[in-house]
Amino acid sequence: MPPAASLATTIAGSPLASCLYNASGPVCSTADELDALGGSDAGAILSKSATLEKRAGNPEPRYVETSWGSINSMGLPNEGYRYYLDYARRAQAFGKPYFMSVSGLSHDDNIDIIKALAREEAISAIELNLSCPNVPGKPQTGYDFDQSRVLLERIFEHVDQPLGVKLPPYFDLPHFDMMAAVLNDFPIAFVTCVNSIGNGLVVDTDTESVVIKPKSGFGGIGGDFIKPTALANVRKFYTLLREDIAIIGCGGVKTGTDAFEHILCGASAVQIGTQLMREGVGCFARIGRELSTLMQEKGYPDIDSFKGKLKSLD
Numbered sequence: 001m002p003p004a005a006s007l008a009t010t011i012a013g014s015p016l017a018s019c020l021y022n023a024s025g026p027v028c029s030t031a032d033e034l035d036a037l038g039g040s041d042a043g044a045i046l047s048k049s050a051t052l053e054k055r056a057g058n059p060e061p062r063y064v065e066t067s068w069g070s071i072n073s074m075g076l077p078n079e080g081y082r083y084y085l086d087y088a089r090r091a092q093a094f095g096k097p098y099f100m101s102v103s104g105l106s107h108d109d110n111i112d113i114i115k116a117l118a119r120e121e122a123i124s125a126i127e128l129n130l131s132c133p134n135v136p137g138k139p140q141t142g143y144d145f146d147q148s149r150v151l152l153e154r155i156f157e158h159v160d161q162p163l164g165v166k167l168p169p170y171f172d173l174p175h176f177d178m179m180a181a182v183l184n185d186f187p188i189a190f191v192t193c194v195n196s197i198g199n200g201l202v203v204d205t206d207t208e209s210v211v212i213k214p215k216s217g218f219g220g221i222g223g224d225f226i227k228p229t230a231l232a233n234v235r236k237f238y239t240l241l242r243e244d245i246a247i248i249g250c251g252g253v254k255t256g257t258d259a260f261e262h263i264l265c266g267a268s269a270v271q272i273g274t275q276l277m278r279e280g281v282g283c284f285a286r287i288g289r290e291l292s293t294l295m296q297e298k299g300y301p302d303i304d305s306f307k308g309k310l311k312s313l314d
């Protein structure tokens with residue numbers, strides 16, 4: 001057997017000992033939850049998407065696990081950005097990057113938050129969420145290419161830390177081109193592909209009812225079911241974006257093989273959401289071991305030796 005494979009990667013100029021870390025969403029809302037991520041094998045700590053003010057979110061039940069994944073309509077429950085800004089200093093104890101997710105309810109809110117984060121060196125990077133599907137009355141900015149450009153123009157006038165964006169999944173090839181054309185015009189450090197597939201519907205045939213309360217049962221779909229869509233988005237943006245923009249894969253990762261597939265499609269790091277919710281922070285060590293064993297078996301010493309090297313059949 002060749003020597004153990006390295007899972008190390010670099011995102012937005014920050015070294016990560018492992019390319020696996022949490023998706024913004026499950027168990028990253030409170031200081032205790034963030035501490036648990038800090039103490040785990042996750043390569044970074046990413047906070048729950050923050051709004052200007054604290055939010056209770058949508059009524060419960062608002063997260064349900066299914067045999068193939070999950071449906072959620074959390075509605076951005078979070079402690080408000082000041083809480084996650086304050087946490088940045090505490091995160092330093094874990095010796096790994098702390099990324100803050102920002103999801104203002106308006107362009108102005110996003111600008112106010114970004115300005116307030118400036119000069120906080122304990123925030124390694126910002127993940128701007130352009131794709132929350134669950135706030136009634138608020139469209140997903142990432143599906144509006146003009147609005148995405150308008151927002152990014154304003155953001156880059158003020159942002160201090162490296163900034164990436166979390167995108168919704170795209171399904172039509174011209175949409176990938178249109179979003180890539182926007183993103184390539186800005187000094188973006190990374191894109192995270194993908195957020196949940198918005199506005200799915202899960203039906204319980206016993207009760208003949210929807211399974212979550214908000215929005216008449218409509219919610220974001222995550223887990224196994226979305227992996228092919230996530231891989232397609234990782235692959236497309238890997239081929240369309242500037243080389244200096246890292247791709248972070250997110251969607252359907254519950255084994256080392258799933259993470260391997262994301263990296264093969266072009267991901268420099270891989271986030272875990274539904275499986276983290278199901279298994280807890282131990283998932284990072286387990287999936288890391290599985291990924292490392294697979295890499296070792298295939299003779300890949302590190303991520304870069306197979307990143308993006310997906311073969312086609314033509």
Ligand code: HRO
Binds near residue numbers: 025073
């Ligand atoms: O809080 C949520 O309802 C939520 C957010 Cl912000 C998001 O980005 N993606 C998602 O599936 N749920």
